[in-house]
Amino acid sequence: xxIKAEAxxxxxxxxxxxxxxxxxxxxxxxxxxxALEQNKxxxxxxxxxxxxxxxxxxxxxxxxKRLKYDENKLRDSISGVLELKxxxxxxxxxxxxxxxxxxxxxxxxxxxxxxxxxxxxxxPDAMVQVASLCIKSGxxxxxxxxxxxxxxxxxxxxxxxxxVIKAGLPEQCLLQAEQHNEIDELLKCDSDVDLLIPRGSxxxxxxxxxxxxxxxxxxxxxxxxxxxxxxxxxxxxLTVILDAKKNYPAACNAVETLLIHRDIATEFLPLLAAMFxxxxxxxxxxxxxxxxxxxxxxxxxxxxxxxxxxxxxxxxKLVSDVNEAIQHINYxxxxxxxxxxxxxxxxxxxxxxxxxxxxxYHNCSTRFADGxxxxxxxxxxxxxxxxxxxxxxxxDGLVTYKYVLQGKGHIVGDYSSGKRKFKHKDL
Amino acid sequence: xxIKAEAxxxxxxxxxxxxxxxxxxxxxxxxxxxALEQNKxxxxxxxxxxxxxxxxxxxxxxxxKRLKYDENKLRDSISGVLELKxxxxxxxxxxxxxxxxxxxxxxxxxxxxxxxxxxxxxxPDAMVQVASLCIKSGxxxxxxxxxxxxxxxxxxxxxxxxxVIKAGLPEQCLLQAEQHNEIDELLKCDSDVDLLIPRGSxxxxxxxxxxxxxxxxxxxxxxxxxxxxxxxxxxxxLTVILDAKKNYPAACNAVETLLIHRDIATEFLPLLAAMFxxxxxxxxxxxxxxxxxxxxxxxxxxxxxxxxxxxxxxxxKLVSDVNEAIQHINYxxxxxxxxxxxxxxxxxxxxxxxxxxxxxYHNCSTRFADGxxxxxxxxxxxxxxxxxxxxxxxxDGLVTYKYVLQGKGHIVGDYSSGKRKFKHKDL
Numbered sequence: 001x002x003i004k005a006e007a008x009x010x011x012x013x014x015x016x017x018x019x020x021x022x023x024x025x026x027x028x029x030x031x032x033x034x035a036l037e038q039n040k041x042x043x044x045x046x047x048x049x050x051x052x053x054x055x056x057x058x059x060x061x062x063x064x065k066r067l068k069y070d071e072n073k074l075r076d077s078i079s080g081v082l083e084l085k086x087x088x089x090x091x092x093x094x095x096x097x098x099x100x101x102x103x104x105x106x107x108x109x110x111x112x113x114x115x116x117x118x119x120x121x122x123x124p125d126a127m128v129q130v131a132s133l134c135i136k137s138g139x140x141x142x143x144x145x146x147x148x149x150x151x152x153x154x155x156x157x158x159x160x161x162x163x164v165i166k167a168g169l170p171e172q173c174l175l176q177a178e179q180h181n182e183i184d185e186l187l188k189c190d191s192d193v194d195l196l197i198p199r200g201s202x203x204x205x206x207x208x209x210x211x212x213x214x215x216x217x218x219x220x221x222x223x224x225x226x227x228x229x230x231x232x233x234x235x236x237x238l239t240v241i242l243d244a245k246k247n248y249p250a251a252c253n254a255v256e257t258l259l260i261h262r263d264i265a266t267e268f269l270p271l272l273a274a275m276f277x278x279x280x281x282x283x284x285x286x287x288x289x290x291x292x293x294x295x296x297x298x299x300x301x302x303x304x305x306x307x308x309x310x311x312x313x314x315x316x317k318l319v320s321d322v323n324e325a326i327q328h329i330n331y332x333x334x335x336x337x338x339x340x341x342x343x344x345x346x347x348x349x350x351x352x353x354x355x356x357x358x359x360x361y362h363n364c365s366t367r368f369a370d371g372x373x374x375x376x377x378x379x380x381x382x383x384x385x386x387x388x389x390x391x392x393x394x395x396d397g398l399v400t401y402k403y404v405l406q407g408k409g410h411i412v413g414d415y416s417s418g419k420r421k422f423k424h425k426d427l
Numbered sequence: 428x429x430i431k432a433e434a435x436x437x438x439x440x441x442x443x444x445x446x447x448x449x450x451x452x453x454x455x456x457x458x459x460x461x462a463l464e465q466n467k468x469x470x471x472x473x474x475x476x477x478x479x480x481x482x483x484x485x486x487x488x489x490x491x492k493r494l495k496y497d498e499n500k501l502r503d504s505i506s507g508v509l510e511l512k513x514x515x516x517x518x519x520x521x522x523x524x525x526x527x528x529x530x531x532x533x534x535x536x537x538x539x540x541x542x543x544x545x546x547x548x549x550x551p552d553a554m555v556q557v558a559s560l561c562i563k564s565g566x567x568x569x570x571x572x573x574x575x576x577x578x579x580x581x582x583x584x585x586x587x588x589x590x591v592i593k594a595g596l597p598e599q600c601l602l603q604a605e606q607h608n609e610i611d612e613l614l615k616c617d618s619d620v621d622l623l624i625p626r627g628s629x630x631x632x633x634x635x636x637x638x639x640x641x642x643x644x645x646x647x648x649x650x651x652x653x654x655x656x657x658x659x660x661x662x663x664x665l666t667v668i669l670d671a672k673k674n675y676p677a678a679c680n681a682v683e684t685l686l687i688h689r690d691i692a693t694e695f696l697p698l699l700a701a702m703f704x705x706x707x708x709x710x711x712x713x714x715x716x717x718x719x720x721x722x723x724x725x726x727x728x729x730x731x732x733x734x735x736x737x738x739x740x741x742x743x744k745l746v747s748d749v750n751e752a753i754q755h756i757n758y759x760x761x762x763x764x765x766x767x768x769x770x771x772x773x774x775x776x777x778x779x780x781x782x783x784x785x786x787x788y789h790n791c792s793t794r795f796a797d798g799x800x801x802x803x804x805x806x807x808x809x810x811x812x813x814x815x816x817x818x819x820x821x822x823d824g825l826v827t828y829k830y831v832l833q834g835k836g837h838i839v840g841d842y843s844s845g846k847r848k849f850k851h852k853d854l
Contacts (some may be wrong), residue, residue, distance in 0.1 A: 006554065015781040098802060104791060106801060113813050114783065194813050212638070215814050236836035243838035330442065352831050354442040356541065364531060364834025373839070374533060374830070375525060375851035386540050386621050386817040386827040387642050400813040403801070404779050407791025409663035411670035415800070425801035 003142070003185040005177055007115065010140045013172035014114045022089040024167055028135050029085040031163035033078045034070040036128070039159050040074055046151040047124065054148060062250075062277050067149050069124040077128040080330045080378060084132050087377045090395040091138045097427045101420060104427070105410040110399045112138035113192040118380065119208065121200045122146025126154045131174060133380050135164060137398035142186060142193065144177040147201075154178070195209040197381050197393075202308065217393065219384035221308050222252025227325040227351065229342035230261040234268060236363060237341040238275055243365040244339070245281060249385040250310045252382060253337050253369040257305060257315040259325045260289075265318050269293050276314070285316035305332045322347050326354045333357060335384045337369040337391075343403035358384055358391035430569070430612040433602050434542065434619040437567045440599035441541045445565045449516040451594055455562050456512040458590035460505045463555070463829075466586050467501055474551065479576060494576050496551040506556040507805060509636060511559050514804050517822040518565050524854045528847060530835040532854070537826045539565035544613050545807065546635065548627045549571040554583045558601060560807050562591060564825035569613060569620065571604040581605070614639040624808050629735065644820065646811035648735050649679030650761040651793040654752040654778065656769035657688040661695060663790060664768040665702055670710060670792040671766070677737045679809060680764050680796040684732060684742040686752045687716075691838025692745050692847040696720050703741070712743035732759045749774050753781045762811045764796040764818075785811055785818035814854075 036043070047069040054064050068201060096108035120126045128147050134141035145153040157176040165171055177186060186193065190213040197217050198208040205220040231277045244255035260268055270294040276283055277295050279328045284298035284307075293316075300307075300315060305328070307315055319325045322340070329338050337359035340351040346360045348381045369392060371379020376394030383389050389397030414420040459829055474496040481491050505824055514794070523535035543566045547553045554572050561568035570578040586605040591597055593727070604613060613620065617640040624644050625635040632647040640825075653671060655664045671682035696719040704722050711725035711734075720743075727742060732755070734742055746752045756765050764786035767778040775789045786796045796819060798806020803821030810816050816824030841847040 012754070012757070015753070015783055018783075019780045100480055100795070100800065100802065104795075138840055194511050213637070215642070215812070217814075233836070239838055247839050247843065326442070327439070330439070353446045356445075357829065359830045359832060361832045362834065364832055364837040365839050367839035368527070368531075368832055368834075368837070369830075373527065373842070373849065375527065375849065385642070387644075390827055391830045393774045401815055402784065403786045403796075403818045405786060405788045405791055405795055407789065407795075409660070409666055410791040410795070411666055412674045412794035412800070413670045416674065422800065422802065 001177070001182065003182050004189055004192075005176060005315045007142065007186070010115050010142070010172045010175060013170040014112070014140045014387070016170045017140055018091070018112045018114075019190070020138060020169055022092075023179060024169060025138065026085045028080050028164045028167035028169055029132055031166050032128070032132060033081045034069055035159045035163045036078050036081075039155070040071075042151065043069065043155050044153040046242060049151045051126055059148065063148075064080050065185075066098070066121070066123050069149075069152050077125050080125075081132045082127055084136050084378055087136070087395060090136070090399045095401055099423055099425045099427055100405075101410065101423050104410045105406045107115055107404045107406075108401050109404055110401050113398060113400050115140045115142070115192060116192050116398065117142040117144070117180050117196045117214070119144045119183060119188075119196070119198045119200070122148035122150050124152040124156060126199075127153050128160065129378055130380060130415050131157070131160045133378055133398065135169070135173070135394065137395050139398055140173045142175045142177055144183060144186070149179065150178060162192065182335040184211075187214065189213045190420045193363065199287040201379055217383050217385060217389060217397070219252060219334065219336060222254070222336045222382075222384075223257065223306060223308050223332065224253060224336055224379055225257045225259060225329045225333055225338040226255050226366065227259040227319070227322070227329070227338070228261060228268060229322060229338045229344065229347055230263040231344040231347060232261075232264070232341040233343055234264075234271065237268070238271060238317040240339070240363065240365050241272070242275060242279065243315055244367055245312065247278060247365070247367050249312050251367065253366050254310070255314065255339075255366050256308050257317065257332070259317055259319045259328055262318045262320055265292055269316075272316070280312055282313040283316060284313070288318055288319065289316045308334075319393070326351060330354075330356050336382070337366045339364065339366050358382070428604070428609065430604060430609050431616055431619075434569065434613070434616040437542050437569070437599045437602060438619040439493045440597040441539070441567045443597045444567055444600045444720050445518070445539045445541075447565060447596055449595060452516075452562055452565065453512045454840065455591045455594035455596055456508050456559055458593050459555070459559060460508045462586045462590045463501060463505050463508075466582070467498075468575070470496065470501065470579065470586070473582040474576070476578045477576050486575065490575075493548070493550050496576075496579055500552055504552050506558055508559045511563050511805055514563070514822060517563070521830055526850055526852045526854055527832075528837065528850050531837045532833045533834075534831045535828050536831055537551070537828050540825060540827050542567045542569070542619060543825070544569040544571070544616075544620050544623045544641070546571045546610060546623070546625045549575035551576050551579040551583060553626075554580050555587065556805055558584070558587045558806060560805055560822065560825065562596070562600070564822050566717075566825055567600045569602045569604055571610060571613070574607065577605060589817050595707060611638075614641070617641045626808050642815075644810050644816060644824070645808050646761065646763060648761040649681070649763045649811075650684065650733060650735050650754045651682050651763055652684045652686060652760055652765045653682050653793065654686040654749070654756070654765070654767045655688060655691070655695060655744070656749060656767060656770040656771065656774055657690040658774065659691070659768040660770055661690075661691075661698065664695070665698060667766070667768055667790065667792050668699070669702060669706065671794055672739065672741055673706060674792070674794050676739050678794065680793050682741065682766075682793050683735050684744065684759070686744055686746045686755055689745045689747055691706070692719055696743075699743070705769060707739055709740040710743060711740070713745065715745055716743045735761075740846060751777055753778060757781075757783050762786065763809070764793045766791065766793050785809070
């Protein structure tokens with residue numbers, strides 16, 4: 001397929017999709033939900049092929065679990081699409097309404113971004129979720145899923161695309177890329193693609209960020225910290241740390257580094273050692289950490305602290321106070337999600353103010369950094385960039401705005417000459 | 428100066444400036460205003476040197492006008508700073524306040540972007556305006572002004588920096604770059620600089636956009652259109668067109684291309700020809716335009732329509748209907764500001780919906796695309812990008828947000844296991 005030519009056509013269709021009514025877009029979601037249920041035999045058949053291939057290639061069981069698309073996952077996909085339908089229309093919102101002068105009215109109105117390229121990991125539910133989010137927000141989408149679920153993706157994409165066309169939306173609004181080399185072609189479409197959202201390994205996301213002029217939203221790493229202050233509730237700290245590491249170690253919002261206040265180290269590190277030994281968490285840390293933990297501790301140098309394990313492994317360092325913790329996190333962190341555990345509200349407030357991350361938490365697990373948990377209904381990814389959208393990105397992150405100015409022959413010359421004056425009155 | 432090392436120090440100071448109170452930041456603006464008045468003799472003396480140099484280099488009079496900094500311009504600068512002081516604090520706003528569960532409270536809070544690099548044209552008032560906007564919004568700034576006003580800039584920068592320090596803000600929050608080669612150094616500071624705002628020639632802005640990994644906000648070109656519909660009020664169309672071209676031809680929001688409905692061409696083009704002849708506007712257009720205008724018309728080929736003159740010169744083309752106008756504008760335009768002149772509200776509504784630009788206007792001059800005219804108090808530039816900020820960018824475009832989550836030892840495991848359920852209640 002010629003991605004470049006297709007993207008150009010899509011760009012022309014983008015204003016048509018943007019002009020569609022919320023009823024049409026919601027109907028498309030309805031049709032998607034129905035069609036998924038009606039065509040489930042075909043979907044499962046395709047998924048069986050992907051699973052057999054994965055089996056033959058001896059792909060790790062943990063990954064095979066993600067590739068599998070069964071009744072349970074289909075049900076979750078369908079209910080996800082129907083929940084999305086219930087959310088209010090993110091486009092056409094009047095964000096500002098101002099009279100500049102008599103008969104000269106300015107409105108700032110939310111509109112879709114236009115054409116979005118989403119490259120996502122091999123998970124069939126991701127295809128359904130990403131396509132639905134783009135349709136709901138009126139964005140055209142080029143979708144490229146992981147190759148390990150190529151058969152399932154192809155069937156799902158056809159089902160979704162047919163449903164969308166049936167609802168009267170433009171045929172060009174969805175496009176599937178299937179070949180890996182098409183990604184490189186997509187990266188060059190900077191005149192027609194408005195935004196890229198890559199998901200997957202750090203290395204892959206970094207590759208995308210470094211090889212395109214298209215704006216990229218996402219995160220290449222998730223180096224999350226928990227700082228255990230001297231005024232921390234010890235029990236609470238242990239519970240939060242264990243959840244943040246163990247609940248899903250491969251997730252970007254799992255904790256990677258613990259910073260422990262030196263004043264409580266002799267008391268707290270033995271408790272940590274006992275817990276990590278029992279839970280089979282591998283520990284790395286500085287020499288002083290090693291001395292205080294009755295377990296094997298890999299010795300780390302200062303410059304090694306920007307480490308993302310994505311596994312049952314963790315870094316530990318002692319700090320003298322909250323200031324040193326803040327400096328460490330702002331320097332070594334990836335500005336994703338960082339937490340303080342303390343009973344001292346003043347210290348917590350200072351930490352929250354000074355940490356330069358998308359999420360700053362007090363006394364709770366970093367694993368809460370997620371669009372569903374925040375109540376966004378769905379998420380297209382998590383951004384560690386500071387522009388446009390930061391943190392979990394839901395429908396609101398998929399829109400921009402335009403300024404609409406309505407006049408009656410108004411000219412700027414009348415204001416430069418002083419003949420007329422602006423009124424600037426919000427309506 | 429070592430820009431890279433300085434930017435790193437600045438990054439460390441950014442959270443301190445972000446934590447400053449609005450009283451401190453407003454006091455800094457007060458001190459700036461007072462110090463400008465008190466040190467005006469020194470400022471004018473420095474500007475005299477710049478003007479003498481410009482004179483000796485025979486720089487065009489129109490540019491010399493921009494370099495000059497006199498009592499009038501100083502007064503405008505001071506009143507601009509004091510008006511900025513009156514605007515509400517853009518940071519610390521609670522944009523979302525949601526109970527995720529009992530005792531688990533999520534807030535989305537506006538915060539400064541962090542470290543911003545602004546590269547601006549040789550205009551002393553720009554130095555004052557840009558520095559003040561960054562201070563008001565709590566952002567650290569690296570400022571590089573045009574070399575033609577180097578002496579004036581140096582004096583202004585010192586005055587501003589001293590005022591900011593006097594108000595108790597961190598010393599590192601402002602930095603001036605003076606050498607052109609420091610721009611290239613700045614472009615490499617992607618780990619410490621969060622945003623670049625380049626202003627100046629198309630070529631320069633494009634160079635910045637293509638040579639850095641730092642997000643860039645701005646516009647490289649302003650190819651604005653006016654479409655004169657068959658249902659246009661002819662008089663109004665002429666008035667709006669003249670203002671959009673003549674009010675300030677070098678501005679990015681000046682009109683560059685006219686699209687005229689073919690049905691009114693035989694009647695309207697002669698009116699245009701008379702006006703453009705009188706006003707000395709050079710005209711280029713298609714062969715059919717040439718035939719209908721009793722004046723010299725340079726012949727244009729279709730592919731030449733992405734033309735930005737920045738001068739008393741304009742392109743003209745005939746179109747069959749609003750659809751063709753929309754297609755032309757979305758294809759050849761720079762998504763800056765485009766206008767329809769028509770008395771038909773239905774046609775206007777369709778145009779406004781379908782044009783993919785930061786500003787879409789009906790019956791008024793494209794020259795209104797400006798932060799002051801929109802009532803933003805000040806602007807740092809105009810963005811033709813779709814992400815983060817679009818159109819004229821004021822204080823709101825200089826902030827991002829962070830999510831603050833406050834818990835009592837909450838863990839995600841309790842929700843995965845079904846032990847607890849999210850409440851997602853907006854507060």
